[in-house]
Amino acid sequence: MNNTPVTLKFLAEKLKMSVSTVSKALNNYPTINEYTKQRVQEMARDLHFTPNKSAINLKEKKSHIIGIILPNLLDHFFTRSIYGVEQFATQNGYNVIISQSHDDLKKEIQSANMLLRSRVDGLIVAISKHTQDFAHLDQFENMGIPVVYYTRNPSFNLSCHKVLGNTFQGCYQATKFLIDRGHKKIAYLGGPKMINFTHERFNGYINALNDNQVPFSSELVAYTDFDKENTISAIKNLFANPENMPTALVAFKEPIMFDAMKYLKSINHPDFDKIEYVGFGNTSFISYLDSPPIASIEENPESVGENAIKLLIQLINKEIDIHNYQKVMVDCKLIVHG
């Protein structure tokens, strides 16, 4: 095989010209003679010259790598969001390194340090459900590397760039939809309390109730940390009082909605087939269910990803100052099934 790697120097020797001429020819410098360019480019093609990225990166003080830290690739929200990131990143000459935290803070810190060592040019991160201290992520900004929080972000912290779904609007819309269908007893099944979306969605829910004169009942609200048993006990609570039985349910996420549906069916809940469900997600899987939810809240993850990478690249290019903190909201869309 190729024992001597094909470098600029190698090409230069072959062509009997200097390394800089070769470099400039390949980079299409106007000062280089057309004929020379042609000769160089031809030789480069023939010998399969590939510029060494490490060298370029060192010279340019850029890695051309963007890091993403996210909880889990098994969650379709994140997988779909990557699609948006990838496309725009590639177009702009960036590679993407994805690192999963598995919702484990220790793993998240590891990932952050690893990406820092790799000198990523920017970072997109959806924090784990346990992240409360941000030292491992603040390092980046301290070194001048921009960070965009997407979806899951530090609720209390205003000094950071955020791209997130307009989850208030999504939940408002869903609740309104159920009210319009005549429901008076609408339950809200929220996610982990540490995730700020849990509360934003709740606000959407309660605002829709208030705006439409539907009385609020705290019995109709419960939370789960996504753990199966935790979810079941939350659902039990929601359906505990026979005097105050929900006829509809808004769920923080489709998987826990499925758990709810499964549980109610398993206990042969009398009104099982009358209850109407709406959840965040819009999984393709829904179409295979015998009694599918009435609607889904589509969060447009591709768009969230795309907005995150666009903002990040603007920050990298210093088109936006790193301390001029931005907040981008992506609207949700209610998809009615059937």
Add this chain to the structure above:
Amino acid sequence: MNNTPVTLKFLAEKLKMSVSTVSKALNNYPTINEYTKQRVQEMARDLHFTPNKSAINLKEKKSHIIGIILPNLLDHFFTRSIYGVEQFATQNGYNVIISQSHDDLKKEIQSANMLLRSRVDGLIVAISKHTQDFAHLDQFENMGIPVVYYTRNPSFNLSCHKVLGNTFQGCYQATKFLIDRGHKKIAYLGGPKMINFTHERFNGYINALNDNQVPFSSELVAYTDFDKENTISAIKNLFANPENMPTALVAFKEPIMFDAMKYLKSINHPDFDKIEYVGFGNTSFISYLDSPPIASIEENPESVGENAIKLLIQLINKEIDIHNYQKVMVDCKLIVHG
């Protein structure tokens, strides 16, 4: 913020010693005085020194990056396989860049070229369903960069490293399971004909039939390229002859099995609830179905990923010669539900 980046040189100036002493102190060279090491390491910690990977990569002629090309992250097989890859790669000091081909050959070629420019140290690839020419992947081996094909691989080509599920065994087992449950008319719904697994699984199916004296009927075999309409028409064919009605179905992949179930239900097929299904995948989603499949063939994607990265690292370290082509099989496991 930090205007002057913290480099070895910067540390050296602060400490009034040479760059090489600092470097060696940080790398724990035995020739460096203990006290000096202490001073250097302390200063490095205090100033948050992070070695510049591009420089190291350039010097070591390694990128410490492993590339993965796969069709799609929405497919849980691939997402789960990444889990296996990631862990072992990180442990060995490698970063992973994942690139999706979306089963599009052009995109696959682009990804390959991008990863080649990034000078990945090794490549793990599951080819698109349209890949028949391998020039874009052969480049890597020509440059001495090892490539491991996993799962989807060039069937006819023996001169490559492969890690794959023992899909013959999986399909044999599933078919045998259905035979043991008394089925005589077992349909086989295969995947795209270009994917070699389609045929290996078919062989497992037919061998199980033969070994157990169940007559084979070509009417009970159909193929789909995963396209919805294509799948429906394949299913129609399987259930076309009333004289030869299947009582069980082995499906190449759970999503197309779901399509089959949905279709048969939608046409109110008389024996709908008697038909027993088995598919490759073991999606977590199954538990939410009203009439779930009788069993799933678990392909152990994590293990496939782990074996692929282990082999790749051995190849990178030249513990195995790059031309000593390896084939690793990972057994499937039949999971009976309910």
Add this chain to the structure above:
DNA sequence: AACAACATTTCAAACGTTTGAAATAATTGC
């Protein structure tokens, strides 16, 4: 006091590329 033996530090080149400044070659005007 001289010198071997060892401990420790520094020098200097290398990895492959980019790029402004300097050098050289080719062309033009007079």
Add this chain to the structure above:
DNA sequence: GCAATTATTTCAAACGTTTGAAATGTTGTT
């Protein structure tokens, strides 16, 4: 035919690290 332009090529330093060889410093032995 020679200076003045302009076109083209080359020089040389830089990016941040590693590493064998060379230099320097320190002890101990006689």
